[in-house]
Amino acid sequence: MPVMTSESNKRVTIKSIAKEVGVSFSTVSKALNNDPAIKKSTRLLILNKANEMGYTPNSLAKGLRSHSTKTVAIIFSDIENPVLTYIFCKILTKMAEHGYTTMIFDSQFNENTERANILTVLSRQADFIILEPTSMNPDNLRLLSKTPNRLTLQGIRYETMNCHHVHVDYAHGGYLAACEMLSNGHKNCLVITEALSFPTSREFVFGIERAYNEYGVPFNRDMVKTTHSSITNGFQVIQQLWDHDKNAFSVPITGVLTFDDILAYGVYKAALQYNFKIPDDISVIGFDDNPISAFSMPPLTTIHLPKDKMAENHINILQSTLLSGRTETCFFSADPTLVVRGSVRNLLEKKRN
Amino acid sequence: MPVMTSESNKRVTIKSIAKEVGVSFSTVSKALNNDPAIKKSTRLLILNKANEMGYTPNSLAKGLRSHSTKTVAIIFSDIENPVLTYIFCKILTKMAEHGYTTMIFDSQFNENTERANILTVLSRQADFIILEPTSMNPDNLRLLSKTPNRLTLQGIRYETMNCHHVHVDYAHGGYLAACEMLSNGHKNCLVITEALSFPTSREFVFGIERAYNEYGVPFNRDMVKTTHSSITNGFQVIQQLWDHDKNAFSVPITGVLTFDDILAYGVYKAALQYNFKIPDDISVIGFDDNPISAFSMPPLTTIHLPKDKMAENHINILQSTLLSGRTETCFFSADPTLVVRGSVRNLLEKKRN
DNA sequence: TTGTAGGCGTTATCAG
DNA sequence: CTGATAACGCCTACAA
Numbered sequence: 096m097p098v099m100t101s102e103s104n105k106r107v108t109i110k111s112i113a114k115e116v117g118v119s120f121s122t123v124s125k126a127l128n129n130d131p132a133i134k135k136s137t138r139l140l141i142l143n144k145a146n147e148m149g150y151t152p153n154s155l156a157k158g159l160r161s162h163s164t165k166t167v168a169i170i171f172s173d174i175e176n177p178v179l180t181y182i183f184c185k186i187l188t189k190m191a192e193h194g195y196t197t198m199i200f201d202s203q204f205n206e207n208t209e210r211a212n213i214l215t216v217l218s219r220q221a222d223f224i225i226l227e228p229t230s231m232n233p234d235n236l237r238l239l240s241k242t243p244n245r246l247t248l249q250g251i252r253y254e255t256m257n258c259h260h261v262h263v264d265y266a267h268g269g270y271l272a273a274c275e276m277l278s279n280g281h282k283n284c285l286v287i288t289e290a291l292s293f294p295t296s297r298e299f300v301f302g303i304e305r306a307y308n309e310y311g312v313p314f315n316r317d318m319v320k321t322t323h324s325s326i327t328n329g330f331q332v333i334q335q336l337w338d339h340d341k342n343a344f345s346v347p348i349t350g351v352l353t354f355d356d357i358l359a360y361g362v363y364k365a366a367l368q369y370n371f372k373i374p375d376d377i378s379v380i381g382f383d384d385n386p387i388s389a390f391s392m393p394p395l396t397t398i399h400l401p402k403d404k405m406a407e408n409h410i411n412i413l414q415s416t417l418l419s420g421r422t423e424t425c426f427f428s429a430d431p432t433l434v435v436r437g438s439v440r441n442l443l444e445k446k447r448n
Numbered sequence: 449m450p451v452m453t454s455e456s457n458k459r460v461t462i463k464s465i466a467k468e469v470g471v472s473f474s475t476v477s478k479a480l481n482n483d484p485a486i487k488k489s490t491r492l493l494i495l496n497k498a499n500e501m502g503y504t505p506n507s508l509a510k511g512l513r514s515h516s517t518k519t520v521a522i523i524f525s526d527i528e529n530p531v532l533t534y535i536f537c538k539i540l541t542k543m544a545e546h547g548y549t550t551m552i553f554d555s556q557f558n559e560n561t562e563r564a565n566i567l568t569v570l571s572r573q574a575d576f577i578i579l580e581p582t583s584m585n586p587d588n589l590r591l592l593s594k595t596p597n598r599l600t601l602q603g604i605r606y607e608t609m610n611c612h613h614v615h616v617d618y619a620h621g622g623y624l625a626a627c628e629m630l631s632n633g634h635k636n637c638l639v640i641t642e643a644l645s646f647p648t649s650r651e652f653v654f655g656i657e658r659a660y661n662e663y664g665v666p667f668n669r670d671m672v673k674t675t676h677s678s679i680t681n682g683f684q685v686i687q688q689l690w691d692h693d694k695n696a697f698s699v700p701i702t703g704v705l706t707f708d709d710i711l712a713y714g715v716y717k718a719a720l721q722y723n724f725k726i727p728d729d730i731s732v733i734g735f736d737d738n739p740i741s742a743f744s745m746p747p748l749t750t751i752h753l754p755k756d757k758m759a760e761n762h763i764n765i766l767q768s769t770l771l772s773g774r775t776e777t778c779f780f781s782a783d784p785t786l787v788v789r790g791s792v793r794n795l796l797e798k799k800r801n
Numbered sequence: 802t803t804g805t806a807g808g809c810g811t812t813a814t815c816a817g
Numbered sequence: 818c819t820g821a822t823a824a825c826g827c828c829t830a831c832a833a
Contacts, residue, residue, distance in 0.1 A: 106826090108825095108826055108827085109826070109827070109828095110826075110827095120826095120827090121827095121828080121829085124826095124827065124828060124829090125828090125829095128828085152826085152827080153825090153826050153827070155825085155826075155827095156825075156826035156827040156828090157826080157827060157828080158827095159825095159826085159827075160826085160827050160828050160829090161827085161828075
C-alpha cells in the first residue's frame with residue numbers, strides 16, 4: 096500500500112527513486128525490469144521504495160524508446176452498431192489479457208472523420224490498426240499502406256490492399272433477404288439502408304437487385320431509402336411514406352428490407368403508431384440477428400451475421416501477427432444466413448384461399 | 449498526396465524534414481506549430497516537404513514533453529452493458545470533436561482487473577479518468593486519489609472521495625420495480641441480479657427489500673439469484689429452477705425482477721422454451737429500458753434509466769474541467785422511473801373475478 | 802554488480 | 818527570423 100511521502104506532488108520517476116535509494120537511475124531501471132545483473136538485495140530495496148513511492152512507469156517514454164506501444168486501434172464506421180460493439184468488446188477484452196490496450200474510433204460514415212481518425216492513430220503509434228472503411232475511395236487507405244501486415248480491413252474486400260481482411264458478404268445477405276420476400280410473393284418491397292456511399296450498404300442493395308433479377312421482377316431504385324441506422328430514423332422513413340409519399344408508388348408496398356435490425360425496429364415502431372400489423376399488413380426482414388430479435392413482437396425474420404466468428408478472426412489475426420510474429424496476411428470471409436421467424440407473411444398462400 | 453521518397457522505410461520526423469529542407473529541426477518544429485516567428489516562405493517550404501514526406505507528429509514525444517496526452521480513459525465494470533456502451537459512445541464521439549482520444553477498459557466486475565486497468569491508465573498518462581467501481585473496497589480508488597478533479601465516479605456514490613460523480617439511484621429503481629410487483633399482488637418474486645459485491649447490484653436489492661418492508665411482506669433472501677448479465681445466464685437461472693429447485697420454494701413464484709433488460713430477455717427465452725406465458729404465468733420487470741424493449745413480446749415493463757442525461761453529465765464534466773479549466777468537483781444523480789408496459793399481470797383483479 | 806552516456810521525437814528557452 | 822541546447826522519462830550499450 097503506497098504511503099505518500101511528504102511532498103507527493105512531485106512526479107515519481109526512476110530518477111527520483113534512484114535518489115531516494117542512493118543508486119544510479121539505470122540501476123533502478125534494471126531492477127524494475129528484473130535484470131539478473133542486479134543484486135537481489137538492491138533489487139528488493141528498489142522495488143520496495145518504488146512501491147512505497149507509488150511509482151508507475153511512463154508508457155509514453157517507454158513507447159518512445161522502444162517503438163512499441165502495446166496498442167491496437169479500431170476505427171469503425173459506427174461504433175453504436177450492436178454487431179460492431181460486440182466485436183470490439185471481444186477484441187478489447189482478449190487483447191487486454193495480453194497487456195494491450197485498445198483505442199476505439201468512430202468515423203460516423205464520414206471520410207473526413209475517418210481521415211482524422213487514421214491520422215491520430217498514426218500519430219499515437221498504434222501497433223496494429225483495424226479499419227472498417229467508410230468508402231471505396233483509396234485516399235485514406237493510402238495513409239496506411241506502409242505496414243500492410245499491421246492492418247486489417249473489416250467489412251469490405253479491398254483487392255488492391257495486401258493486408259488482412261475480415262470480410263462480410265453483405266451482397267449475399269441482401270440476396271437471401273430479398274429471396275425470402277420474393278418467394279413469399281412480395282414483389283414491391285421498400286429498402287431502408289445506410290447511405291450508398293458506404294460500401295456494405297451498396298453491396299446489400301446489389302444483392303437485393305440480384306435476387307429481383309433472378310425472380311424476373313423489376314427492381315425500382317426509388318424504393319431504396321437511405322438513412323442512418325436508428326429506431327427513430329427507421330420510423331421516420333415509414334412516417335414520411337405514410338404522411339406524404341403514399342401516392343408516389345403505383346403499387347402498394349407489402350414488405351420492408353432493412354440494413355440492420357435496429358432499422359427494422361423502426362418499422363415496428365411505425366406499426367404501433369400507425370396501427371398496421373406485422374406481418375399481416377407489412378412484412379419485415381432485418382439484418383444482423385440481434386439476440387433480442389428472437390423475442391420481438393412478432394419475432395423478427397432476419398439475416399444472421401456470425402459475429403462470434405468475426406471477432407474470433409480478428410483476434411486470431413492480432414495474436415498471430417502481434418504475439419507470434421507471423422508476417423503473411425490473411426483473408427477471412429463471413430457468410431450470413433437467413434433466420435426465418437415471424438415477420439414475413441406468405442402472400443401466395445393467401446391467394447389460394 | 450504524399451509521394452513516398454525512395455527509402456520510405458525510414459521514420460519521418462522533424463529532424464528528417466529539417467535535413468531535406470536544409471534548416472534546423474527547431475525551425476521545422478516552429479513552422480509546423482505555426483509559430484509567427486517563422487518567415488512565411490520557409491514555413492510553406494517546410495509544410496510542403498512535411499506533407500510530401502507523409503509526416504505524422506509523434507504523440508508519444510509530444511505527451512512526454514508537454515505532460516498532456518489529450519486522452520480520457522473510461523473504466524467500466526462491463527462495457528457490453530448497452531447503457532454503458534451508449535454512454536461511452538456518446539463521450540467518445542464528443543471528445544473526439546475536441547481532439548481527445550478515449551481509451552475504454554472493461555473490469556468485468558473483477559477487482560484485480562480493475563486494478564490492472566487503473567495502473568495501465570496511470571501509466572499511459574490519461575488526462576482524465578472515468579471509473580465505475582466494481583466494489584466499495586477503497587484500495588483501487590486510492591491509486592487515483594492524487595487528482596480528484598480529474599476523476600469521475602460512475603454509478604455509485606463514494607462519500608469519502610472528493611471527485612466528480614455521475615450517480616444512479618439503483619436502490620430507488622429496485623424500489624419502484626418491487627412496488628409495481630407488490631401492488632399487482634406479486635408477493636413471491638425471484639430476483640436475478642449481478643454479484644452482490646457489485647455496489648449497484650446491492651443497491652438494487654436494498655431497494656427491493658425496502659419495498660417489501662413497506663408492504664409488510666417478508667423478503668426471502670434465497671429468492672435472490674446472482675449471475676452475470678446475459679440472455680443465456682438469465683435463461684439458465686430459470687432453467688435451474690425449473691429443472692431442479694422447483695420444490696425448494698414453498699410458495700410458487702409469480703414474478704421476476706431483473707437487474708437489467710438483458711436478463712429479462714433470458715426469462716423471455718425460458719418462457720419460449722418451457723412454454724409458460726408472460727405475463728399470464730409469470731410477470732417480469734426489467735431495468736435500463738433498452739429501446740428495443742418496447743417491441744418485445746410482450747412489451748417489457750421496466751425501469752427507465754436516463755442514459756442521455758448521464759452521458760450529458762459526463763460530457764459536461766469533461767468539457768468544463770479539460771477545456772474550461774474548472775477545478776470544483778460536481779455531483780450528478782440520475783433518477784430512474786418506472787415504465788409500465790405489458791409484462792406484469794394484475795393478480796388482484798384476477799381474484800375479483 | 803553498478804554507473805555513464807546517448808538517444809527515442811518533441812517543445813521551449815535562449816542566443817545569434 | 819533561425820539555430821543550438823536542454824529537458825520530458827526511459828532503456829541499453831558500454832565502461833568502470
